[in-house]
Amino acid sequence: MQQGTLGEVGEFGLIKVLTGGLPRTPAVQVGPGDDAAVVAAPDGRVVATTDVLLEGRHFRRDWSTAYDVGRKAAAQNLADVAAMGAAPTALLLGLVAPADLSVTWAGELMDGLRDECQVAGAAVVGGDVVRGDTIMVSITALGDLQGRAPVTRSGARPGDVVAVAGWLGWSAAGLAVLSRGFRSPRAFVEAHRRPEPPYHAGPAAATLGATAMMDVSDGLVADLGHIAAASGVHIDLRAERFDVPAQMADIGHAVGVDPMQWVLTGGEDHALVATFPPDADLPARWRRVGQVLKAATTPDGGRVTVDGAPWTTAGGWDHFGD
Numbered sequence: 001m002q003q004g005t006l007g008e009v010g011e012f013g014l015i016k017v018l019t020g021g022l023p024r025t026p027a028v029q030v031g032p033g034d035d036a037a038v039v040a041a042p043d044g045r046v047v048a049t050t051d052v053l054l055e056g057r058h059f060r061r062d063w064s065t066a067y068d069v070g071r072k073a074a075a076q077n078l079a080d081v082a083a084m085g086a087a088p089t090a091l092l093l094g095l096v097a098p099a100d101l102s103v104t105w106a107g108e109l110m111d112g113l114r115d116e117c118q119v120a121g122a123a124v125v126g127g128d129v130v131r132g133d134t135i136m137v138s139i140t141a142l143g144d145l146q147g148r149a150p151v152t153r154s155g156a157r158p159g160d161v162v163a164v165a166g167w168l169g170w171s172a173a174g175l176a177v178l179s180r181g182f183r184s185p186r187a188f189v190e191a192h193r194r195p196e197p198p199y200h201a202g203p204a205a206a207t208l209g210a211t212a213m214m215d216v217s218d219g220l221v222a223d224l225g226h227i228a229a230a231s232g233v234h235i236d237l238r239a240e241r242f243d244v245p246a247q248m249a250d251i252g253h254a255v256g257v258d259p260m261q262w263v264l265t266g267g268e269d270h271a272l273v274a275t276f277p278p279d280a281d282l283p284a285r286w287r288r289v290g291q292v293l294k295a296a297t298t299p300d301g302g303r304v305t306v307d308g309a310p311w312t313t314a315g316g317w318d319h320f321g322d
């Protein structure tokens with residue numbers, strides 16, 4: 001990796017570092033280096049999504065390496081593509097960074113983006129760099145529905161089952177550990193630094209007949225609230241269906257937090273939650289955690305309960321909440 005700071009190598013030196021070692025995938029017809037990338041969309045439609053990560057709010061450089069931030073930034077966006085039932089194809093990076101940032105940090109961020117894209121079958125195809133006071137990583141991701149209908153938030157129907165693929169509460173438990181100045185247990189801290197969304201479960205869920213789907217970014221209760229509202233239904237979760245690993249329970253005990261709080265309202269694991277018709281033949285990776293109960297009586301009046309009772313604290317992260 002090149003030595004020095006962004007200020008020393010300049011904009012085009014930085015772009016050279018960032019775009020130097022990027023692999024191509026068959027979908028990428030023109031990659032970084034021209035005015036725009038060209039990505040094949042054999043389906044005739046493109047799934048497009050964007051999410052921003054800001055230093056201090058989404059990550060801290062003393063908690064996560066540049067490589068971790070890259071993995072997480074890519075994961076958060078690629079999970080949104082998968083949550084539509086699409087296969088991720090391409091990712092673009094908008095990077096705001098101070099001139100005294102090391103070129104190594106920027107290069108390792110790109111390594112993380114590249115490697116997470118590889119897990120999901122996508123490739124980095126372009127971006128932009130701008131000087132600013134705080135590091136901001138703005139990602140755009142594209143995906144291919146491969147001929148399937150998109151799985152939106154609005155298709156859940158009374159009688160459907162609610163099922164989850166992927167981790168819940170691990171990132172929140174890791175954040176609780178880091179916030180208290182600890183670096184272990186490693187499994188949870190690692191889950192916070194590098195979430196592992198079940199990308200392939202997204203397109204698979206579409207094929208299995210999922211009626212609605214989301215990735216869990218803010219917290220399961222809050223995110224299911226979006227499906228409930230968009231679909232105009234009530235959703236009930238069964239607390240006993242959630243697995244609280246013994247180590248998570250131990251951390252909860254140590255820091256005085258009910259670990260179910262992390263499982264039900266913790267964000268950033270990017271699990272997929274979907275609703276399926278009751279007779280769907282779900283593989284084991286989809287854990288049944290609840291049911292779509294009935295249609296809401298008012299438009300947008302859908303809500304989420306746990307064991308029949310409203311969830312009393314915040315159901316998840318809200319950037320402009322308290």
Ligand SMILES: Nc1ncnc2c1ncn2[C@@H]1O[C@H](COP(=O)(O)OP(=O)(O)OP(=O)(O)O)[C@@H](O)[C@H]1O
Pocket residue numbers: 050051076080217218
């Ligand atoms: N600034 C914006 N301009 C236009 N649309 C927006 C803007 N912010 C959010 N949206 C849209 O609102 C919807 C919900 O956004 P939200 O960011 O909550 O979803 P998400 O990306 O799945 O979740 P998260 O950001 O927690 O990962 C998305 O369709 C998103 O494109």
Ligand SMILES: Cc1ncc(C[n+]2csc(CCOP(=O)(O)O)c2C)c(N)n1
Pocket residue numbers: 051052056057058059060076175217218266267268317
């Ligand atoms: C330093 C630091 N402090 C707090 C958090 C927790 N956090 C930040 S954003 C978010 C929800 C998802 O964000 P978005 O809705 O933007 O996708 C959560 C749970 C963190 N990751 N790092």
Ligand SMILES: [Mg+2]
Pocket residue numbers: 050051
């Ligand atoms: Mg978003």
Ligand SMILES: [Mg+2]
Pocket residue numbers: 079080083214215216217
């Ligand atoms: Mg999402």
Ligand SMILES: [Mg+2]
Pocket residue numbers: 217218317
């Ligand atoms: Mg959010």
